Amino acid sequence: EPEVTQTPSHQVTQMGQEVILRCVPISNHLYFYWYRQILGQKVEFLVSFYNNEISEKSEIFDDQFSVERPDGSNFTLKIRSTKLEDSAMYFCASQGQISYEQYFGPGTRLTVT
Amino acid sequence: RKEVEQDPGPFNVPEGATVAFNCTYSNSASQSFFWYRQDCRKEPKLLMSVYSSGNEDGRFTAQLNRASQYISLLIRDSKLSDSATYLCVVNSFGEGGYNKLIFGAGTRLAVHP
Numbered sequence: 269e270p271e272v273t274q275t276p277s278h279q280v281t282q283m284g285q286e287v288i289l290r291c292v293p294i295s296n297h298l299y300f301y302w303y304r305q306i307l308g309q310k311v312e313f314l315v316s317f318y319n320n321e322i323s324e325k326s327e328i329f330d331d332q333f334s335v336e337r338p339d340g341s342n343f344t345l346k347i348r349s350t351k352l353e354d355s356a357m358y359f360c361a362s363q364g365q366i367s368y369e370q371y372f373g374p375g376t377r378l379t380v381t
Numbered sequence: 382r383k384e385v386e387q388d389p390g391p392f393n394v395p396e397g398a399t400v401a402f403n404c405t406y407s408n409s410a411s412q413s414f415f416w417y418r419q420d421c422r423k424e425p426k427l428l429m430s431v432y433s434s435g436n437e438d439g440r441f442t443a444q445l446n447r448a449s450q451y452i453s454l455l456i457r458d459s460k461l462s463d464s465a466t467y468l469c470v471v472n473s474f475g476e477g478g479y480n481k482l483i484f485g486a487g488t489r490l491a492v493h494p
Contacts, residue, residue, distance in 0.1 A: 299480070301481070301482075309486075310468075310485065310486045310487065311425060311482075313481045313482060316475075316479055316480070318479065323475075323477055323479035324476070324477055324481055325475075326481075357422070359424055359425070361482075363480070367413070368412070368472045369413075369427055369430060370427075371427065372424040372425050373424060375423070375424050
């Protein structure tokens with residue numbers, strides 16, 4: 269069964285450092301997403317990506333965040349200068365053309381110290 | 382009013398019990414509705430989509446009432462392996478008209494022997 273994969277599973281970084289989180293969506297899917305979940309809180313939408321550009325973004329997704337799909341396979345989330353409050357699980361999801369069902373990767377746990 | 386509201390739980394039930402989860406949503410423009418399951422520190426996994434006519438998948442039955450903006454999930458003959466957090470999820474459209482998922486905070490279920 270096709271699945272979304274993410275790397276790394278856990279990233280520890282110091283405040284102010286840049287991090288790149290990587291995702292490989294399901295191969296025939298066209299819509300890609302990043303969500304985050306702060307420990308003990310609900311899953312929150314960050315950004316959606318379609319046709320090589322951002323289609324929607326939330327208030328959380330400020331200028332410190334960026335996404336790209338450089339090679340038609342990997343889908344990345346970059347945080348330019350991490351803050352303590354960026355510590356969370358970051359989930360990538362992908363969606364096909366027919367329904368709004370989204371399939372999630374296993375997540376990257378980001379810890380900012 | 383929260384976009385998606387669920388009973389906070391936790392629900393502690395014995396094996397074999399029937400358990401019901403309830404959810405309300407605020408955006409009447411939402412078109413797609415889902416139940417996801419999330420195990421501790423894992424990704425949300427799609428359990429089932431919810432259709433207006435109601436749908437059943439084995440021991441799981443989902444219902445949707447658009448007029449009341451209410452969604453339910455019933456688990457019959459609960460198993461130890463059903464222990465997880467159940468997430469009510471509703472689609473929404475951003476300013477650009479693209480889809481994103483809005484998550485409830487989840488209801489934790491603990492099934493005991």
